[in-house]
């Protein structure tokens with residue numbers, strides 16, 4: 001049975017989503033955890049949220065983070081949403097293994113959702129058990145926090161708690177609950193859910209909520225829903241460009257896994273690539289490569305067209321005028337993305353101002369890298385060092401490749417390009433080091449850390465977490481974690497593990 005903790009208010013909840021019309025969600029209770037045990041706590045995040053980390057570590061805190069107790073002020077709900085999964089329409093998905101326990105206002109005044117992932121069944125669970133195995137919980141923890149440290153918008157991980165229960169998948173796993181923190185959990189699929197049901201009233205309430213939360217200035221524009229669409233598009237263009245800039249492949253860019261906030265959400269079979277390959281795919285379920293690295297901008301565009309469609313009932317005028325306005329907005333995505341991507345690549349290549357040839361310079365480098373099998377992360381990090389080199393730059397760039405000759409012409413072009421740019425070599429090296437991480441969560445290191453954690457040894461996990469918190473800093477003692485996998489270490493497949 002649930003107890004309501006009220007002893008000390010660990011969370012000052014204010015639950016705006018739970019005040020929306022009831023058909024946007026289902027009220028639920030987390031499932032009790034027989035023997036909660038704290039595995040990981042994100043103290044800096046707790047502090048940023050205005051929470052007391054020590055309080056969270058006490059039994060009362062642990063009971064809340066495991067779903068054992070409903071905190072005072074909490075109004076736990078599972079959100080309704082639909083979505084296109086691998087392009088196929090699914091009219092009802094919803095939070096099947098996640099429970100929003102409430103919202104808090106963080107130290108900076110921003111509203112944040114606090115959600116328990118893996119805390120039991122909800123009316124949206126369908127055949128699922130609502131639980132989460134330890135491995136995927138730790139995977140999301142490490143990758144989402146690495147993403148945040150890379151400066152990329154993302155949901156965060158506040159805590160991982162073992163439930164003391166066993167979760168059955170292909171084999172038996174320890175059960176765990178991840179506390180996920182998000183600017184909101186409104187997805188493209190949330191809008192689609194009500195569009196498909198022709199529920200314009202719910203759609204309006206949802207749009208008003210999203211605007212108040214993410215785009216308050218859109219409320220004053222002529223057509224707020226259109227302004228919302230444009231802002232979501234801009235955030236997604238920026239997000240996907242940033243992913244591409246660190247070699248990230250989301251893996252399941254279904255419309256239910258794309259947040260209106262512009263945060264990366266739903267870390268399932270995602271991965272960072274080692275060697276650069278435009279068509280790279282890791283997800284075991286992405287058989288056709290729909291969500292391959294290089295397809296991500298096209299998929300984002302397609303998903304945003306679904307959002308535009310779902311917002312049609314909120315656009316004024318006869319059907320045709322609304323469709324035209326939405327279509328015109330959606331049509332701008334390719335340019336938005338190209339601009340965002342160029343911005344990322346210019347920073348990576350050390351250009352402080354734009355030049356016409358930049359897109360070609362970046363694309364040419366990537367195709368040379370692909371032909372060479374060059375490591376994405378270390379090649380760009382290496383270029384940062386070359387940028388400080390002065391004369392001899394071409395041969396230094398060549399040293400980053402197994403076939404130095406293949407990059408010589410490109411290196412000459414790059415050298416000429418940066419010679420024309422106002423930054424000094426030292427300034428450029430600094431700027432490039434801040435744009436090109438040394439440490440990314442490489443698949444083989446994640447696997448290694450999860451295998452050890454499953455056996456109760458959190459040493460490798462904590463080491464990885466610590467190093468990835470400072471991805472742009474040289475950490476000479478941890479150079480091992482920067483290197484790509486050796487032949488026997490390569491991980492070619494990742495799993496959602498739901």
Ligand code: AMP
Pocket residue numbers: 093094095096097098124125126127128129130131132252256257266268496498
């Ligand atoms: P995802 O692949 O994580 O985006 O999830 C797709 C849908 O399946 C969402 O509606 C999830 O809530 C649901 N789901 C995934 N795993 C489970 C589970 N173990 N129990 C219940 N629902 C689940």
Ligand code: MG
Pocket residue numbers: 256257266
């Ligand atoms: Mg999902």
